[in-house]
Amino acid sequence: MAEFYEWLREGCRRRELGAPKDVPEKMLQNVSEDGALSGRCDNVLAEEKMQIAKSQLSLEPMGSVLGARVHGLDLSKPYGDDVKRELREAFAHHLVLCVPGQDLSYDDQVRFASVFGKADEKQISKDEKGEGKSRERGVMYVTNIRENGKQVGSLPDGEMQFHSDGSHRDIPYRATSLWAMQVPSRGGETKFANLYAAYDALPESTKLRIEGKQCKFIYQVDATFREQTREDDPTLSNAVHPLVKVHPDTGRKSLYLSRLMTRYIIGMDRAESEALLADLFDHAEKPEFVYAHPWKPKDIVIWDNRCTNHARNDFPADELRQLRRITVSEPGDTSASSAGY
Numbered sequence: 001m002a003e004f005y006e007w008l009r010e011g012c013r014r015r016e017l018g019a020p021k022d023v024p025e026k027m028l029q030n031v032s033e034d035g036a037l038s039g040r041c042d043n044v045l046a047e048e049k050m051q052i053a054k055s056q057l058s059l060e061p062m063g064s065v066l067g068a069r070v071h072g073l074d075l076s077k078p079y080g081d082d083v084k085r086e087l088r089e090a091f092a093h094h095l096v097l098c099v100p101g102q103d104l105s106y107d108d109q110v111r112f113a114s115v116f117g118k119a120d121e122k123q124i125s126k127d128e129k130g131e132g133k134s135r136e137r138g139v140m141y142v143t144n145i146r147e148n149g150k151q152v153g154s155l156p157d158g159e160m161q162f163h164s165d166g167s168h169r170d171i172p173y174r175a176t177s178l179w180a181m182q183v184p185s186r187g188g189e190t191k192f193a194n195l196y197a198a199y200d201a202l203p204e205s206t207k208l209r210i211e212g213k214q215c216k217f218i219y220q221v222d223a224t225f226r227e228q229t230r231e232d233d234p235t236l237s238n239a240v241h242p243l244v245k246v247h248p249d250t251g252r253k254s255l256y257l258s259r260l261m262t263r264y265i266i267g268m269d270r271a272e273s274e275a276l277l278a279d280l281f282d283h284a285e286k287p288e289f290v291y292a293h294p295w296k297p298k299d300i301v302i303w304d305n306r307c308t309n310h311a312r313n314d315f316p317a318d319e320l321r322q323l324r325r326i327t328v329s330e331p332g333d334t335s336a337s338s339a340g341y
């Protein structure tokens, strides 16, 4: 597998250039003539539950379009570079990983998040008066727990629309990890959408129409629905990103947009932009591109914000749900925003 990704990265993705000799022929069937990789090579995965050499990790596909459960790993114990490399390869391939049954301290979660980039750890900063003040960056609890009627975490209740974390910032979060502490008896699944697959499935005419276009992304803290964000509020975090985004590691194109955060296509007549975005939102949320994760306590899940969207299903308001959240930034990102979305 490692060689296969090397081969992809080098851009030698055309069949005629030849593939490394240990790449199964069935895997190559997922590489089209122009070099694009389609699907997740499930035909291979279904037959051979992939045993990764050396570390005894095994991967079990979760959904038909993305996601893998990682077995054979205790993240509270030390693990070496081989395991880290294999986790990164699995992440590039499956986009969402779940390691079930983990007893994770905060530091263990930071160590795990650091495998994929720069984990956003707690930081001590000074307040405006220069007095020492402790502030947490990065760690956040997604929870509906309330103390004296006051919310103690973020994104507390109910359904949440599709988005990718930090797409309203100039440098979005590379990845996000959530560790399940308490989960409701039903509902509350996090849904993940494969934006590579959504792009690949677009008609050629649409691909041509959106190529080179850029979108404005805006987000208001704790909004869970598009309508809650006031587009005309200049204080809201906002950024511009390409609608067709090339993933820096895989070289694959994805349809980079979301119902919650993408407001309009820059340079396009507003009515035309609204109509096109409405179609594209519906397209990117089609069930065939989505896997819904039914949480179990002690699941640690990490997803790639550069090629997936996520959303949340509703859950009973009288049941507690709590997940510890640590984001992963791009290694060069030094922007000092507070713990964010």
Ligand SMILES: O=C(O)CCC(=O)C(=O)O
Residues within 6 Å of the ligand: 142, 155, 160, 165, 176, 178, 188, 189, 190, 310, 311, 312, 325, 341
């Ligand atoms: O609560 C969830 O399932 C997801 C919340 C979310 O969007 C996030 O943590 O970024």
Ligand SMILES: [Fe+2]
Residues within 6 Å of the ligand: 163, 164, 165, 310, 341
């Ligand atoms: Fe999110």
